[in-house]
Structures are given as C-alpha cells and as structure tokens.
Amino acid sequence: MRHSRYNSLPQLAGVMAGFALTIVLLESEGLVHWAQRLDVSNPAEIAVQATGNLHRFLQPLKIESVRKRALADLDRLGWSDDPARLAAADREDGGRVRGGMQSCVAMPTTVNLPVPADSIAALLRGERIPLAASTPVQTPLPKLTAVSDGKPRVVAFAGDSMMAVGLSDILLRATAGDPNVRVIKAFKSGTGLARPDVFDWMQEYPAMIGSEHPDAVIVAIGANDGQGFVQDGKVLAFGTDAWVQVYQARIATFMNLLTQHGARVVWVGLPPMKSADYNQRTAEINRIAYTVVSQYPQATWWNPEPYLGDPTGAYREFETTPDGHATRLRAPDGIHLSDDGASLLSPTLIDWLNAAPPVNTAQLVLPEIPKGRARKVSLKRKRR
Numbered sequence: 001m002r003h004s005r006y007n008s009l010p011q012l013a014g015v016m017a018g019f020a021l022t023i024v025l026l027e028s029e030g031l032v033h034w035a036q037r038l039d040v041s042n043p044a045e046i047a048v049q050a051t052g053n054l055h056r057f058l059q060p061l062k063i064e065s066v067r068k069r070a071l072a073d074l075d076r077l078g079w080s081d082d083p084a085r086l087a088a089a090d091r092e093d094g095g096r097v098r099g100g101m102q103s104c105v106a107m108p109t110t111v112n113l114p115v116p117a118d119s120i121a122a123l124l125r126g127e128r129i130p131l132a133a134s135t136p137v138q139t140p141l142p143k144l145t146a147v148s149d150g151k152p153r154v155v156a157f158a159g160d161s162m163m164a165v166g167l168s169d170i171l172l173r174a175t176a177g178d179p180n181v182r183v184i185k186a187f188k189s190g191t192g193l194a195r196p197d198v199f200d201w202m203q204e205y206p207a208m209i210g211s212e213h214p215d216a217v218i219v220a221i222g223a224n225d226g227q228g229f230v231q232d233g234k235v236l237a238f239g240t241d242a243w244v245q246v247y248q249a250r251i252a253t254f255m256n257l258l259t260q261h262g263a264r265v266v267w268v269g270l271p272p273m274k275s276a277d278y279n280q281r282t283a284e285i286n287r288i289a290y291t292v293v294s295q296y297p298q299a300t301w302w303n304p305e306p307y308l309g310d311p312t313g314a315y316r317e318f319e320t321t322p323d324g325h326a327t328r329l330r331a332p333d334g335i336h337l338s339d340d341g342a343s344l345l346s347p348t349l350i351d352w353l354n355a356a357p358p359v360n361t362a363q364l365v366l367p368e369i370p371k372g373r374a375r376k377v378s379l380k381r382k383r384r
Contacts, residue, residue, distance in 0.1 A: 119295050123252045128245035135269060135283075135290045137313070139302050141352040144216060144264055152182040155353060156214040158205065158258070159221035161189035162270065166337035167220060170346045181353060184209050193250045194225035201254055213261040218349055220268040222289060223335060226281030239284055251292040255299065265299035266352060268345070271308040272315040274334025279315065307344040308337070 119129050144153070155175075157168050164187045175181045186208035191199040225247070228237045236243040258265050269286045273279040286303075293301040308329055310316040315334070318326045329341035337345075 120252050120256075120292075123245075123249045123292070126245070126249070128241065128248060129291060131244070131287050132291045132294070135286050135301070135303055137303060138306055139300055141266060141300055141302060141348060144352060144354050152180055153216060153353065154182050154184065154212055154214045155216040155218065156184040156186045156209055156212075156258075156263075158186040158208075158217055158219040159268075160187065160191045160223055161336060162220040162223045162268070163187040163218075164189045165331065166339055166342040167268070167345065170339060170342040171218070171349065174346050174350050175353075184212055184214060190224065192221060192224035193254055194227055194229050194247060196250070197230075202257060205254075205257060214263045216353060217258050217263050217265045218268065219258065219265060220270075222270055222285040223282065225285055226278070238281065244288060247288055248292050251289055252295075255293060255296055259296060259298055262298070265293070265296070266349065267293045267299060267301045268349075269301060269303045269305070271304045271330075271337070272313065274315050274317070274330070278335075302348075304345055308341055 122129060157163055157171055168185065168187060172183060172185075175183055186205060188199065188204065191201065191204075193201060196202070226238055228235055228243065229246075230236070231242070231246050234242075236246060255265070267289060269289065270282040273282050290301040293299050305313050308316060315330075317328065317330050317334075319329055319340075321327055327340045328338045329344070330336065331338055
C-alpha cells in the first residue's frame with residue numbers, strides 16, 4: 001500500500017484549528033490586551049467585548065494560570081531581566097514560599113506629590129494650559145552636582161521603546177563599571193501615557209524602581225501616544241482640545257511621580273520620524289510634553305533633532321562619516337534609533353550625569369567633526 005507524501009487540505013485545516021484552539025486556551029488574556037491596544041473605534045470596542053467575554057468564560061478552567069505561573073518561574077530563573085516582568089512574576093507568585101522565604105512586592109497605593117506650580121495645579125484641576133508655539137531646537141543641559149558623598153548616583157532610564165531600543169543599550173554600556181553611577185532599568189516597549197488602561201505608568205514605575213529614590217531620570221516616551229483614547233466614557237480623538245487637556249494632565253502626574261523625591265529629569269523629545277503623518281503626530285506630542293515639562297525647574301525637555309535630523313530638521317536615516325562610509329542612524333522602521341544614532345545622544349546625556357571621572361584631554365585624539373554635531377572621543381593615545 002502506497003502512502004501519500006503530502007498532507008491533505010483537511011489535515012492542514014485540522015492542524016490550524018488545533019493551533020488556534022491552543023492559542024485561545026493559553027492566551028485568552030493576551031487576546032484581551034491585543035484588543036485593548038487597538039486604536040479607539042467601534043470595531044475595537046467589539047473586539048474588546050468579544051475577547052473579554054471569552055477570557056471570562058475560560059477563567060474557571062485555570063489553564064492560562066498554569067502557563068503564567070510557568071513563565072513567572074522562568075523569569076525568576078533568569079529568562080528575563082525586564083524589571084516590569086520580574087515585578088509581575090513576583091505578583092504572580094501570590095505569596096508562595098520559595099527557599100523558606102515568602103515573596104512580597106510592595107506596591108504603593110498613594111504617591112506623595114510635591115506642591116506643584118500654579119500651571120501644573122491648573123492641569124491637575126482639569127484645566128488646559130496654552131501650548132508652546134514650537135519646541136526649542138537646542139536646550140542646554142545643566143550640569144548635575146558632582147558626586148561628593150562617596151555614594152553612587154542612582155539614575156533611572158525610563159520610557160517606552162524609544163528608550164528600550166538603542167538608547168538604553170548605549171547608555172548602559174557608557175555607564176557600565178562606573179562606580180559613580182548605579183542604573184535602574186525602568187522602561188517597557190509598547191507603552192505610553194495615552195492608554196493607562198493598557199499600561200499604567202503610575203502603578204508600574206514604582207514597581208520598576210522598588211525602594212530606590214533615583215537622583216536623576218532620563219526619560220524617552222510618547223512614541224505610542226498619537227492615538228485617541230476613552231476618558232469618562234467618551235472617545236477623545238487625538239489632537240482635540242479635550243484630548244490635549246487630558247494628556248497634559250497625565251504628563252504632569254507622571255512628572256510629579258518622577259520628581260517626588262527630588263530627582264532631576266531630562267525628558268528626551270521624540271526625533272523626526274520617517275512617515276510624514278506619524279511625524280506630525282510626534283511633533284504634536286513633543287509640543288505638549290515641552291509645554292508641561294518646562295514648568296518644572298528640576299526638569300529639562302531636550303530636543304534630539306540637532307543630532308539626528310538633517311540641516312532642515314527633517315528625518316535623516318544615514319550619516320556619512322569623514323572616511324566616506326554611510327552610518328545608519330535610525331532603525332529600518334523609521335522610528336527607533338540605531339546604536340550609532342543613540343551614540344550621537346549619549347555623550348551629552350552622560351556628561352549631564354557627570355558620572356565619568358575626569359580624563360586627561362591632552363592624551364586624547366579628537367577627530368574633526370562638522371560644527372554642531374556631537375563629538376565622539378577616541379581613546380587612542382598619541383604616540384610619543
């Protein structure tokens with residue numbers, strides 16, 4: 001009897017159906033999160049209701065809880081170094097005993113906010129403050145006070161994928177092994193301030209930093225915020241007066257959280273984007289963020305455009321080095337930074353942190369660079 005070397009269409013359909021059923025059983029909560037991340041619309045509301053009903057129907061089976069517990073155990077064993085995932089793993093643990101000790105993660109329920117300026121107080125009362133006409137092209141970063149008490153400066157790298165992709169890697173390399181600085185990773189891709197129903201930074205940031213009180217925070221966030229959201233049961237379209245008012249208040253609340261223990265903040269603005277429509281949205285996000293952040297004397301909104309944009313301030317994907325080679329500054333998606341692009345920002349940010357010990361500049365070779373560009377320092381010693 002000869003056997004067919006090929007599978008039939010019914011067999012393929014059966015495999016695909018089995019695969020889909022497995023996803024539904026194991027990831028019903030993930031489907032809910034997927035639906036919640038859709039842009040606000042009638043189809044999105046239908047998807048949220050459908051996936052929510054499905055998740056509630058499957059919850060009594062407790063199949064998904066087995067998967068989540070297994071993933072949490074893997075995260076604690078080193079599967080992930082993401083602070084948010086590790087905090088979630090401890091919450092998933094539910095107080096189980098590990099190694100004779102009971103796990104507990106303190107989640108603050110209230111935030112001790114400082115007394116805000118009049119304009120910030122107005123925002124938190126539900127008022128809107130006028131937007132700046134434009135964002136400054138160049139904002140100097142004030143030097144932090146040098147570390148003098150013998151303790152390392154605690155700095156948090158916070159934000160969405162604009163921090164997580166490219167920038168955090170370069171900043172972590174630049175501070176690695178430096179005894180004067182200790183870094184807290186407080187970033188999460190796919191998040192933002194527009195959708196606390198998907199990811200609430202006011203709850204997640206305290207979990208990320210734990211009991212630490214950062215002295216300084218470098219934050220890059222907002223790339224996912226150019227979308228409508230629901231507030232008090234009403235759909236607010238992106239860019240409308242009501243949307244701007246709510247988003248201003250969310251930035252102010254987030255800034256109060258970042259600075260509540262006296263931390264100094266550098267808010268890295270969004271760079272020029274490749275897509276014209278997306279670039280317009282991020283430019284509006286920049287204008288709103290600058291209007292709010294500039295109200296805080298301990299914070300600086302910093303524009304990356306002079307480093308990453310072309311001479312007109314538009315999107316620039318490549319830079320030609322003095323030796324004629326093309327260096328990619330942005331990721332292929334036209335949004336995130338490449339390592340080389342992030343390297344143009346890191347010297348100024350590290351200099352602001354004032355974490356590196358003094359160097360003997362007489363022993364350094366400084367290559368010629370175009371005026372206005374970030375200087376890269378080569379640590380090659382001159383031959384005597």
